[in-house]
Amino acid sequence: GAVVSQHPSWVICKSGTSVKIECRSLDFQATTMFWYRQFPKQSLMLMATSNEGSKATYEQGVEKDKFLINHASLTLSTLTVTSAHPEDSSFYICSARWAGNSYEQYFGPGTRLTVT
Amino acid sequence: DAKTTQPPSMDCAEGRAANLPCNHSTISGNEYVYWYRQIHSQGPQYIIHGLKNNETNEMASLIITEDRKSSTLILPHATLRDTAVYYCIVRVHGSGNTGKLIFGQGTTLQVKP
Numbered sequence: 001g002a003v004v005s006q007h008p009s010w011v012i013c014k015s016g017t018s019v020k021i022e023c024r025s026l027d028f029q030a031t032t033m034f035w036y037r038q039f040p041k042q043s044l045m046l047m048a049t050s051n052e053g054s055k056a057t058y059e060q061g062v063e064k065d066k067f068l069i070n071h072a073s074l075t076l077s078t079l080t081v082t083s084a085h086p087e088d089s090s091f092y093i094c095s096a097r098w099a100g101n102s103y104e105q106y107f108g109p110g111t112r113l114t115v116t
Numbered sequence: 117d118a119k120t121t122q123p124p125s126m127d128c129a130e131g132r133a134a135n136l137p138c139n140h141s142t143i144s145g146n147e148y149v150y151w152y153r154q155i156h157s158q159g160p161q162y163i164i165h166g167l168k169n170n171e172t173n174e175m176a177s178l179i180i181t182e183d184r185k186s187s188t189l190i191l192p193h194a195t196l197r198d199t200a201v202y203y204c205i206v207r208v209h210g211s212g213n214t215g216k217l218i219f220g221q222g223t224t225l226q227v228k229p
Binding site: 043 | 154158162201217218219
């Protein structure tokens, strides 16, 4: 099946700094990528949908100025958590699909962010 | 997209079939039923999907009731590696569909030796 990678797999940063998480589709062109956040013992919560070359569409309640999403190429999307605070500590997961397949969505392994 | 209801947890003996139910009584005619699972601290993994006919693949079988208001995911011979949270999701296909998946709370399946 198609492979989606994320980098880094875990990151620790200090409060007030920004951190960038990369999501790559390794063997297909991802026309759409999705970003999720998951707190401990909770389900995945969709943050935003990004289509290549377009601005991301954010879910209600997600601050677009805090969670910057860039999808500049068909194989790479980035999520930047700006001015991170301890409450932003979470598991961030991306997924990707291509236009030719409306059925499956492939998920990355996730990035564990800890803000101290 | 229609809402789904799943039991919060289930146990299954290793080697036995695991039957995970899902209720989606408000499903509309153009919504598919999807199943994903998430093993601890990993990204979700696609299992299977269907519209109205029963489906089977190398991982599992999906049984959808005739009225489509509920479905059951069957893992025929559960192993310890099948311990995970299983999510049942309904969504629309086709043009105009954003493709986004809305995850509920899922069922935590614990496979025991």
